[in-house]
Amino acid sequence: MANLVVLRGVPESLSAKYVGSFAYLTIRDRLPTILTKVIDTIHRNKDKFFEEHGEEGVQAEKRAISFLSKLRNELQTDKPVLALTDDVVDTDMWNQYLLRQQVLMEENEPPSWFKSSWLYVECYMYRRIQESVRLNPPICDFDVFKEAKTQSFFESQQAIMAICTYLQGLMKNMDDLSETQLLDQFLKLLQVSLWGNKCDLSISAGQDNSQKASPIDSLEDLKPFILVDDSNLVWSALTNGKIPGGPWKLQGRVDIVLDNAGFELVTDLVFADFLVSSGLASQVHFHGKSMPWFVSDTTREDFIWTIRQTLAANHRWMSKSGAKWQHYVKDGTWSYHDHPFWTLPHEFCDMAADAPDLYATLQKADFIFFKGDLNYRKLTSDRHWAHTEPFEKALRGFHPAPLCSLRTLKANVQVGLQPGQGEDLTAREPGWMTSGKYAVVQFSSPHREQ
Numbered sequence: 445m446a447n448l449v450v451l452r453g454v455p456e457s458l459s460a461k462y463v464g465s466f467a468y469l470t471i472r473d474r475l476p477t478i479l480t481k482v483i484d485t486i487h488r489n490k491d492k493f494f495e496e497h498g499e500e501g502v503q504a505e506k507r508a509i510s511f512l513s514k515l516r517n518e519l520q521t522d523k524p525v526l527a528l529t530d531d532v533v534d535t536d537m538w539n540q541y542l543l544r545q546q547v548l549m550e551e552n553e554p555p556s557w558f559k560s561s562w563l564y565v566e567c568y569m570y571r572r573i574q575e576s577v578r579l580n581p582p583i584c585d586f587d588v589f590k591e592a593k594t595q596s597f598f599e600s601q602q603a604i605m606a607i608c609t610y611l612q613g614l615m616k617n618m619d620d621l622s623e624t625q626l627l628d629q630f631l632k633l634l635q636v637s638l639w640g641n642k643c644d645l646s647i648s649a650g651q652d653n654s655q656k657a658s659p660i661d662s663l664e665d666l667k668p669f670i671l672v673d674d675s676n677l678v679w680s681a682l683t684n685g686k687i688p689g690g691p692w693k694l695q696g697r698v699d700i701v702l703d704n705a706g707f708e709l710v711t712d713l714v715f716a717d718f719l720v721s722s723g724l725a726s727q728v729h730f731h732g733k734s735m736p737w738f739v740s741d742t743t744r745e746d747f748i749w750t751i752r753q754t755l756a757a758n759h760r761w762m763s764k765s766g767a768k769w770q771h772y773v774k775d776g777t778w779s780y781h782d783h784p785f786w787t788l789p790h791e792f793c794d795m796a797a798d799a800p801d802l803y804a805t806l807q808k809a810d811f812i813f814f815k816g817d818l819n820y821r822k823l824t825s826d827r828h829w830a831h832t833e834p835f836e837k838a839l840r841g842f843h844p845a846p847l848c849s850l851r852t853l854k855a856n857v858q859v860g861l862q863p864g865q866g867e868d869l870t871a872r873e874p875g876w877m878t879s880g881k882y883a884v885v886q887f888s889s890p891h892r893e894q
């Protein structure tokens with residue numbers, strides 16, 4: 445067990461310096477696998493680059509592959525983390541953060557893959573992948589993960605049809621729903637969005653992780669695997685304690701910090717459509733990534749592509765849903781943002797200081813949903829917290845608005861459990877924190893006691 449070096453009540457960061465830890469196995473095995481797949485993808489697109497850009501495209505492919513092979517070697521031999529050289533909007537922030545990491549090292553050792561924090565080096569790897577294309581025009585805008593993300597969408601078609609059909613069925617009698625029926629539907633679609641997070645291509649190292657079964661039918665069976673379920677607190681916060689049957693038309697702005705494209709993104713769009721159609725929200729602000737990230741995370745292109753694909757589907761209810769979503773974007777009910785902070789390595793407790801503009805934007809929300817595991821790791825600073833540590837404490841002052849994490853567990857950080865709950869799980873299933881089988885709906889409000 446890691447020695448819980450407790451500085452000012454904050455335990456140590458998860459790191460690969462603990463041989464055999466999940467961080468260690470991720471960096472030793474999974475990240476090199478992902479890098480190798482990126483190299484293969486670029487190599488497989490060589491002819492495309494030639495068709496589009498001639499010999500220049502072929503030279504750029506060669507240079508990008510050499511950059512990535514060097515990166516893989518640095519990672520596998522625990523070389524020092526290097527400053528970025530692509531001189532774009534976030535380069536300075538990354539290089540400043542490298543200096544912060546240097547200060548944390550012992551005996552003046554340089555930050556490196558197996559000695560620095562897992563969160564930092566894993567985010568850094570994806571930023572170096574971006575650098576490897578950015579420094580090699582004319583393939584600067586090539587999304588090395590696009591194929592994997594679109595494949596995940598196409599392989600989840602049955603499930604996507606099922607949830608769009610369900611949504612359109614709901615729309616027919618939305619205004620006739622009682623408060624109890626509305627709450628019941630809210631809980632269902634919140635859980636569909638929660639379990640949509642299983643479909644993440646980073647944990648699977650790019651292996652197919654699409655949704656095959658019908659998402660609605662499996663909710664009852666999945667309930668025992670929700671370890672913290674604050675759904676009713678979320679409902680109260682969203683309805684703001686309004687008198688049942690009262691004016692549902694809150695002026696509520698709900699922000700959704702997205703995670704994976706493909707099936708998970710569709711579950712988020714379905715959930716957001718329900719929030720607006722039921723009057724629980726009047727506008728939804730989506731926050732995605734400004735570059736390809738953690739294999740399947742959503743970029744602006746993915747967001748637009750997914751709505752267009754759904755609209756163009758040869759399926760009545762998918763097409764009807766996509767048309768509605770396109771209309772929401774056009775009339776401003778839905779908006780998409782991709783602040784650079786979401787693809788920096790910072791813990792969210794740093795946001796107010798390091799990205800005050802983003803923090804101020806989030807403070808305008810009445811409620812924020814954070815999707816997925818990486819966001820959970822950043823919400824809790826990816827530390828060795830005790831499982832019974834209160835969620836509020838682990839947020840370390842990050843409180844732009846009432847918030848909820850919808851996360852399937854894929855990394856060994858989990859707070860807010862009952863006494864003994866973590867120990868019971870470890871005794872029954874040693875891999876409970878990283879298998880993706882378990883999930884949390886974890887709420888925090890600025891007004892809750894610390």
Ligand SMILES: O=P(O)(O)OC[C@@]1(O)O[C@H](CO)[C@@H](O)[C@@H]1O
Nearest residue numbers: 644646647816817818819854855
């Ligand atoms: O944020 P997501 O998509 O739910 O999961 C991201 C993830 O797959 O990548 C990291 C492991 O490589 C972990 O944070 C987590 O396992």
Ligand SMILES: [Mn+2]
Nearest residue numbers: 703704738741
């Ligand atoms: Mn992700």
